[in-house]
Amino acid sequence: MCAMRQFSITRLEASAGETVRAYLSSVNNDFPIPLTQKVDLAEYAAKVLSRGIALAIYDGREIVGLAAGYVNDAIGLSAYLSVLSVSKEHRGRGLGSALVRAFEREAVSSGMERLMLNTHESNVAACSLYEGMGYKTDGARDEIGNLEYSKRLVWLTPDKPNILLSSAGRRTYLVDWLRDALGGIGEVHASNSDSSGAALVAADKGVVSPLIYSDEYIPFMLDYCSRERIGAVVPLFDVDIPVLAAHRAEFEAIGCFPVVAPDDFAKSCSDKLATSKLLAAAGIPCPETYVGAQGFLDAVECGETSFPAFIKPRWGMGSIGLAEASNEKELDVLCGIVERKVRKSYLRYESSSDAPSRGVVVQPRLDATEYGMDVYCDLSGRYRGCAVRKKVAMRAGETDIAEVVDADPRFERLARTIARLSRHPGCMDVDIFDVDGELMVLEMNARFGGGYPFSHAAGVDMPRALVSWLRGEECDPDALTVKWPGTYMKDMAIVKSGN
Amino acid sequence: MCAMRQFSITRLEASAGETVRAYLSSVNNDFPIPLTQKVDLAEYAAKVLSRGIALAIYDGREIVGLAAGYVNDAIGLSAYLSVLSVSKEHRGRGLGSALVRAFEREAVSSGMERLMLNTHESNVAACSLYEGMGYKTDGARDEIGNLEYSKRLVWLTPDKPNILLSSAGRRTYLVDWLRDALGGIGEVHASNSDSSGAALVAADKGVVSPLIYSDEYIPFMLDYCSRERIGAVVPLFDVDIPVLAAHRAEFEAIGCFPVVAPDDFAKSCSDKLATSKLLAAAGIPCPETYVGAQGFLDAVECGETSFPAFIKPRWGMGSIGLAEASNEKELDVLCGIVERKVRKSYLRYESSSDAPSRGVVVQPRLDATEYGMDVYCDLSGRYRGCAVRKKVAMRAGETDIAEVVDADPRFERLARTIARLSRHPGCMDVDIFDVDGELMVLEMNARFGGGYPFSHAAGVDMPRALVSWLRGEECDPDALTVKWPGTYMKDMAIVKSGN
Known part of the structure; x- marks a missing residue:
């Protein structure tokens, strides 16, 4: 949240050989294995500028970051990033990942479909940067300890459109x-x-x-x-x-x-108890969640929570109607009924591995304004935007009328926190309670949710963003922006079934 | 259901004076006050054929029914039916109402908006025929005991389109x-x-x-x-x-x-207990319906019904989720919860006049195939057609996927019975359980129901029929026919709200 000087990335001309050499020389010893042990800097600079590309970030007239490599593998369609460097005093500002992304875009626009690179196993910061951007390694080291990383940049190709x-x-x-x-x-x-x-x-x-x-x-x-x-x-x-x-x-x-979303996160989303634990561990407020009637009653006993209580299936979608209990007797009966429903429904596939009485969770009823929020991330799980909907009317657990609002900073902060936690690509649907100004997360579903069409109607175009990313292109920043806040509602039409 | 000879209605030429006179003479004494006491038959025949119209039904070369009168009131736009007669041996076949309907159509196509007629108070059959067709009288008799009936034929007019x-x-x-x-x-x-x-x-x-x-x-x-x-x-x-x-x-x-629908019927539809009483009285099978938990338990005691039980709000729309009880304890708790919901919801306006514990009804759960049926009637409540939908998937008490089927004779019979009971104009939505081949009626709503769009998608066009009738025109018989039976489903779009 600190103020950052804007930076821009420049593709260097073929004549910039001496500039590149001088910069590399100045950062030579920052590498675990100095560059000069592997190449002649002047020769490398000349070669990469003539046969490859070099992207630089300037601070005034001085280069403070450089990404260089080759994007000309017409057969394998693999680009190669041979050097990535950010001057020590400019680190921590995102220059490194910005350079990699810019190099990726250059690679894609030159027809490359993958990007490969090597980095030394001891360079933890670099490894973590690449992995955070979706680069993968098989963990094998070459003779000097380098790991090979690669990433597919383009998924929608002429072969797989x-x-x-x-x-x-x-x-x-x-x-x-x-x-x-x-x-x-x-x-x-x-x-x-x-x-x-x-x-x-x-x-x-x-x-x-x-x-x-x-x-x-x-x-x-x-x-x-x-x-x-x-x-x-x-x-x-x-x-x-x-x-x-x-x-x-x-x-x-x-x-x-x-x-x-990544495996673990995806699993947590489908289990309301796991979701609440995950959220609590990440410091994100969420309703207290108890297993079964007894779990809730114990918590009431020790003053931790109180009636009325909501009974929900632990696994699977939302609540299934009417399950609000105002006292122990109702809680007991409703837990029994929900348990029976859960066992009967398709949800049984998910909860069968668990003890039967653990298929139901209980949460205190909260007096809150309900919101739905989409969190949009790119293919490497980087936060790219959000859209917030105030729920005006519900029907069968789905939003029927919603007001798409301009996201206030609380929502934007929460969206970024969730994206860091989830690392999901694409759209995530989050149910949020605003309880006296505190945003509590009820549920997360890492997919296009039932509320997405409201965001779309208000100007977001996540399918377009997704297609851009899958083609290795940057998405139109406009695509993830709410343009027409306002109240929207579902309308219905009848179509012939596939049967 | 007996076989009837087809008949057709002919508009008589101006030259048919003697034919009309002869027919009227033959039925002269069938009228409570013989026609000859009021007019000279030859003069009347000549006048009505030159200035008005006469419609006849022939059996071979012999007239067996006649409707005659005037459709030329260019200022008041009121047609006048001066004679309606059906030979005694041809009564009970619907010739009278067919003649009136044909006369109504002639009146409308001549620009008339109302039809007036007089009939003697002692002519009970005629009074009942007219009233059944929507004719109204203020009950005042003229000096010889005639009642004046009138009916508005056209509601959508240039003045009120x-x-x-x-x-x-x-x-x-x-x-x-x-x-x-x-x-x-x-x-x-x-x-x-x-x-x-x-x-x-x-x-x-x-x-x-x-x-x-x-x-x-x-x-x-x-x-x-x-x-x-x-x-x-x-x-x-x-x-x-x-x-x-x-x-x-x-x-x-x-x-x-x-x-x-008529006042009484409309009121019964909104009350599940009244609905079940109305249906039972009409000999239409329906689920046993008990008031409150105790009502159901008493019936269980005397072996009249058994668990599982469904708890529903007595007034207002369908069931509100999850309210199935498998034993007394669950029944008790769920009745309490539904009662509370009912009191909290807008339904309270309807049930507030009643004792609080009577806002909930309980029915035994039936293993049945669920159907929805539209019953279509014209403005005078005459049965005109039906459409039957097998419910394939529900969502929030509404049909989500339905198979529009060709109505088998059981449904058609039920639709006619219901129309006779309801006398509703327009569309009525009926919920039906098929329990081992017996059709039970759960609920009737005398309006376009949530299932109508399925019928419409399958080729019915009740809005078109309604507009025809409101314009005093006959509707295209095609408009109330299922043309494309098959499975249909709801599809969703988002629209900007009116807010």
Whole structure:
């Protein structure tokens, strides 16, 4: 939050050889293995400026940061970042990651699809910077202790131009918006484990998949993505997310980016108890969450909480109606009924591994204004924006009328904190209670939520941003901005089912 | 259900004077006061054929029914039916009402807006026929005991071309469909007691009305309908219907047709206990309905019913989630919670007059296939068609996915029975359980229901039929036919709110 001088990144001319050499010489000893042990600085500068590119950040007339390398691998389409350096006194301002991102963009615009680089295992700051930006290493060191990092920059390619919405259900609007974003290059596919999903019909191609929990699900999806040239899969259903997240590497290996949060985070989101623990550990306020009637009653006993209480299924979506108890007897009965519902419903797949009486959580009722917030992150999980909706009317646990508001700084701060915690790519839907000015997080779902269409109607275009990123391009900053705050409501139409 | 010979109605030529005279002479003594006591038959026949019209039904070459009168009141726009007669041996086949309807159509196509007639108070069959067709009398007799009947044939006129959807809420689709039906002649207005209804924006003119229960509601609506040249008001919300129905005469007096069921029926629909009594009295199967937990427990005691039980608010819309009890303890707690909800919600306006513990009804859970059925009636409450939807998926008590099926004869029979019971004009939404082949009626709502859009998607066009009738025209028989049976689902879009 400190004031930072603006910086800009300049691509150096071929004539800048001496400037580059002088800068590298000045930072030579900052590297774990000085550059001069590996190359002649003048020769390197001349070569990289003639055959590659060098990007510099100036402070006045002096270079304070440099990224240099090659973007001309016409066969392998792999760019190579041979040098990244930021002068010691300018570190901690984000110059390094800005240089890498600029180099990535140059690589993509030169037709590269991947970026590779080496860094010494002892250079912890560099390793952490690269890993935070989505670079991966197999951990193998070369003879002098260098790790090789690489990152796929482009997922939607001429070979894999299509996007798959999995568990697409009825979300025809996302089919439409993604199709608009693709602009005629690439198709939108949709999958669903039953054939009734309207999105199957709206999509360029719809497919009925095995049940998410079936052993055949992941093999089916991998096969489909290969066969149908899918460059990214975007799950729209909570149950789907941790399943895909657990198989991220297999999708990436076939050139398909799964737009899902990291495994652990995805799992936590689907469990209200784990969510509350995760939030509490991160210092984010959330309602006290107790397991079963007894958990709540014990907390009442020791003065930690009080009636009325809300009973919710621990796993799976929101609350299932009417479950507010004003006393012990009601709590007892309602916990029993919710438990029974949970066991009967599809949620049983998730909670069956746990003791039956632990499938229900209880939270105190809070008098609060309810908000929904989208947190938008790019493919490496970097925070890029948010949209805030005040819930005006609910229906079946979904927002029916919402006021899209300008995010006040409290929401923006919370969104950034959540993004650091989640590192999710794409859209995340967060349920928030404003309790006397304190923002409490109730639930997080790392996907396009039921509230996203309100943000979209108010001017956000996350599908467009997502397509830009998947193509290795920077997104239009306008795409993640609420342009027309105001009250919006759901409207209904009837469409022929896929059956 | 007996086989009937087809008959057709012929408009007689001016040269048919002797034919008419001969027929009238043959039925002269069937009238309570023989015609010859009032007119010379030859003179009357000549006059009505030259200045008026005569419609006849033939059996072979012999006239068996006649309707004759005048449709030339260019100032008052009132047609006059001077003679209606059906030969004794052809009565009970609907020839009389068919002749009246044909005469009404001739009157409308000649620019008339009302039809008047006189019939003797002792002619009970005729009085009942006219009243069943919507004719009204002030009960005053002339010197020879004749009652004067009249009926407005045309509600949407050049002076009153507009339709008002009241309590229009979010039903933008009905705004659109009615606008299509009006075909550019007349506007669709929408009212709602809060400004958030999307229909207010979609309508040609939207207005925020006082609360339905406020004393200002009816005066406001009457004033609005006069001022805005509203020829018909179509309420879309259960609470609105009995309120408008109780003031039918005032709306009709200002030339505005309220598309609402008769007062008593409308009241019964809003009360689940009254509904079940009404249905039982009419011999229509329905679930046993008990008042409060004790009512159900008493019935369990005497072996009349058994758990599991469903708890529902007695007044107002459907069930409110989760309220299924499997034993006495759960029943007790859930009744208490629903009671509290009912008292807190807007429903309290309806149940406040009753003892508090009577706001909840309990029904046994039935294992059934659920259907929704529309029953379509014309302005005089005559059955005109139905559409049947098998509910495939529900969401918040509303049908989300439905299969529109060809109505089997059981449904068609039930629809006719209900129409005879209700005498409602327009659309009625009926919830039906198919329990082992027996159709049970759960709920009736005499309005366009949440399921109507499914019927519309499958080819029904009730708004078009309604506009035809309100213009005094016959509706396209095609308009009330399911043309494309199949599975349909709700799709969602976001629209800017009226706020």
